[in-house]
Amino acid sequence: MKLAAKRAALVLGSTLLSLALAEAVLSWTGAGEPILRDVDPALGWAPIPGAEGWHTREGRAHVRITEHGFRGVDVPPGPHRGVLRVAILGDSYTEAKQVALEEAWFTHAERALDGCAGPAEVLSFGVSGYGTAQELLLLRERVWAWQPDVVLVAFLTGNDVSDNHPALRISGDPAPTFRLERGALVLDDSFRESAWYRERAERGFWRSLQRRSRLLRLVGGVGRTPRARSRGELGLSDEIYAPPATVAWEE
Numbered sequence: 001m002k003l004a005a006k007r008a009a010l011v012l013g014s015t016l017l018s019l020a021l022a023e024a025v026l027s028w029t030g031a032g033e034p035i036l037r038d039v040d041p042a043l044g045w046a047p048i049p050g051a052e053g054w055h056t057r058e059g060r061a062h063v064r065i066t067e068h069g070f071r072g073v074d075v076p077p078g079p080h081r082g083v084l085r086v087a088i089l090g091d092s093y094t095e096a097k098q099v100a101l102e103e104a105w106f107t108h109a110e111r112a113l114d115g116c117a118g119p120a121e122v123l124s125f126g127v128s129g130y131g132t133a134q135e136l137l138l139l140r141e142r143v144w145a146w147q148p149d150v151v152l153v154a155f156l157t158g159n160d161v162s163d164n165h166p167a168l169r170i171s172g173d174p175a176p177t178f179r180l181e182r183g184a185l186v187l188d189d190s191f192r193e194s195a196w197y198r199e200r201a202e203r204g205f206w207r208s209l210q211r212r213s214r215l216l217r218l219v220g221g222v223g224r225t226p227r228a229r230s231r232g233e234l235g236l237s238d239e240i241y242a243p244p245a246t247v248a249w250e251e
Helices: 002-029 105-116 132-141 195-202 204-212 214-219
Strands: 037-040 044-047 052-055 061-064 084-089 120-124 150-153 177-181 184-188
Touching: 037 195, 084 105, 084 132, 105 120, 132 150, 132 177
Parallel strands: 084 120, 084 150
Antiparallel strands: 037 044, 052 061, 177 184
């Protein structure tokens, strides 16, 4: 009995040591993309407040999400005086995880405004994969809390139109959309019923562990590049420039 217990303890100790060494090696090499976003019941997905790590796809930069859930300088919501506050809505081009924060285009825009219009704050609320439907929801739900003087939408013709229709989304990830009924926008949040959303929402504890372990992220396939359903440049669609070919494009 004692011998069996010793063997079990030895196996357990060896396993834990091996896992710790593997985690240390992965940390040293920088392997394993960080998990910087998770599902969101209102927006489909959103950045995780406080998440950070090295983003190495299409570039290399250290990315930190503020406590309010966006990339950039942590500016608290609320009123502001004597400062021109600009809020920018957009997708991956505006989130700009591929470059260092000081090289992101919204940082350059803030410097330019500072030099010609007095004190200015340019806040990026960009989230990779968002279309204008999600950006409108984000504006309504959160961005107005910062009381911006100006709101800019960084619109990408390559996929921002198609991202607003579930049948045309290039990424394939379900998201909230709007449909036009009698001249009014009606929200369609049926994405919450999709297997994609429910699986991730129900695996909250496992996702939390993956955020803390590079080994679990590699085993779980986190960071693999999804297949885009597009022709031409990866992730973009040229059909925006052609006459509507399907009912979905007409809508």
